Amino acid sequence: MKKVLKEYWLLMLIGALLLGGTVYFVIEDNSGKIAGKTENGNDVVFSIGEENITADEFYDSLYESYGSAGIYQFMLKAVAEASYETTSEMKELAELYAENVKANYMNQYGGEYEAYLTSDLQSMGYNSVDELDEYFVNYQKTNQFLIETVTDETDGTWNKYAEEKQPRIVSHILIKMADPENPTEEELAKVDAVNAALANGEEFGAVALAHSEDTSATANGLLGYADADTSYVEEFLKAMLTLKEGETTDWVKTQYGVHLIKCESTSLDTFIESYSEDMLNAVLTFDPSVQPRAVWAKAEEIGIEFTDETVKANLMKYMGLESEAE
Numbered sequence: 001m002k003k004v005l006k007e008y009w010l011l012m013l014i015g016a017l018l019l020g021g022t023v024y025f026v027i028e029d030n031s032g033k034i035a036g037k038t039e040n041g042n043d044v045v046f047s048i049g050e051e052n053i054t055a056d057e058f059y060d061s062l063y064e065s066y067g068s069a070g071i072y073q074f075m076l077k078a079v080a081e082a083s084y085e086t087t088s089e090m091k092e093l094a095e096l097y098a099e100n101v102k103a104n105y106m107n108q109y110g111g112e113y114e115a116y117l118t119s120d121l122q123s124m125g126y127n128s129v130d131e132l133d134e135y136f137v138n139y140q141k142t143n144q145f146l147i148e149t150v151t152d153e154t155d156g157t158w159n160k161y162a163e164e165k166q167p168r169i170v171s172h173i174l175i176k177m178a179d180p181e182n183p184t185e186e187e188l189a190k191v192d193a194v195n196a197a198l199a200n201g202e203e204f205g206a207v208a209l210a211h212s213e214d215t216s217a218t219a220n221g222l223l224g225y226a227d228a229d230t231s232y233v234e235e236f237l238k239a240m241l242t243l244k245e246g247e248t249t250d251w252v253k254t255q256y257g258v259h260l261i262k263c264e265s266t267s268l269d270t271f272i273e274s275y276s277e278d279m280l281n282a283v284l285t286f287d288p289s290v291q292p293r294a295v296w297a298k299a300e301e302i303g304i305e306f307t308d309e310t311v312k313a314n315l316m317k318y319m320g321l322e323s324e325a326e
Contacts, residue, residue, distance in 0.1 A: 077125040079295065080138035082302050083145055094136035101132060142295075147276060149294035150283050151268065158268065161286045165227040166241050167271065167279065169264040172221050173207060174214040177257040191251065191258065204248065204262050213257070222264070225271065225278035229285070236261065292319035 105113035114129050121128065126135050151158050161167070175190045177183050183191070190211065197207045208221025216223055226232070228241060236259060239252045243263035251258045265271075271279040284291055296319060316322050 076142070076295070077138055079299050079302060079304075080141045083141045083298055086137055086141075090137050090140050091133070093140065094133045097136040097139075098132040102129070143276060143280060145298040146280055146284075146291065146294045147272060149297060150280065150290060151272070155293075157283065157287055157290050161283050162268075165229060165282065165286060166266075167225065167227040167282065168240070168243070168245070168266045169270060169275065170223045170226045170240055171204060171208060171262045171264055172214065172216065172223060172236075173204070173212040173260040174216075175211070175257050175259075176213045180253040180255075180258055183258075187257075194260065198260075204260075221262075225275040225282070227282055229282070289320060292321055295319075296321055 102113070102117070105117045109116045117129050117132070121131060121135060124135065126132070149155055149157070153159075173194055175187060175194065177187045190213075194207055194211045197211065198204070205220030205222070208217055211217075212221050214221070226240065228237070230237065232240065233254045233256075235252055235254045239249045239259075240261050240263070243249065243261065245263055245266045248260055248262040250260075252261060296316075313322075
């Protein structure tokens with residue numbers, strides 16, 4: 001799905017080709033510098049393991065076609081690949097993501113879908129549709145080190161975000177009403193049926209499945225991750241934010257009818273386990289500086305070395321991390 005690729009490529013951020021100079025750096029894993037190294041007469045721009053990326057390949061395939069954004073992504077690809085071991089779980093999830101993306105491209109572009117998908121992948125440093133699984137493996141790795149930064153207590157980002165935005169997992173039961181201020185007898189009977197079921201000890205999710213008139217009923221009323229910036233109607237949002245974990249509101253009137261809203265969880269562990277992408281998108285919107293800080297921290301952990309300090313200084317400025325270079 002094109003939306004998936006375009007939505008998440010910004011989460012995968014490292015390095016840049018800055019105008020006025022060629023980037024020469026190496027990301028190492030217990031290996032030596034490669035300053036001055038050439039391959040087939042071309043300067044090696046960087047190496048990861050045994051793979052060398054030469055200046056010709058660098059400029060021809062990325063810079064000339066996509067500009068700095070393409071090279072930016074190519075560097076991130078290298079860092080993501082070296083960040084963690086690839087697990088079988090990562091591969092399985094990547095395959096699922098990839099199949100969904102291919103299906104959506106096919107629906108949108110028909111028989112030409114591979115050309116469009118290849119173009120989008122190449123803008124992020126991947127050569128062909130055959131590397132779509134690899135893209136999603138690296139996407140998972142990038143999310144992993146972003147989560148590590150967000151949830152690091154010494155960083156403090158999560159505490160600031162949680163205090164201001166009050167994230168939670170939310171469920172609800174909706175009884176639709178044409179005019180919530182003047183409900184019909186039939187509408188009131190539906191409300192009474194919900195009240196009776198809950199009073200008899202039935203689980204909130206089971207009651208939602210049986211009685212809610214929202215599409216979320218099929219998911220036991222689960223709406224998922226939400227915070228103070230979620231685009232719910234005002235009455236719903238205000239009532240939702242008053243809840244502690246496990247609490248349920250009284251009936252809340254909105255333009256759609258009346259709702260019972262339940263806060264299922266406010267646990268960071270739950271967010272990480274089941275809603276990591278939603279959580280990351282929310283936190284990165286709240287504090288965009290998290291992303292470059294996390295990526296730079298991971299690059300340093302892997303071992304990133306520059307042969308040109310000016311390039312490094314420009315890169316740090318580009319990422320808004322000038323103080324890190326001091």
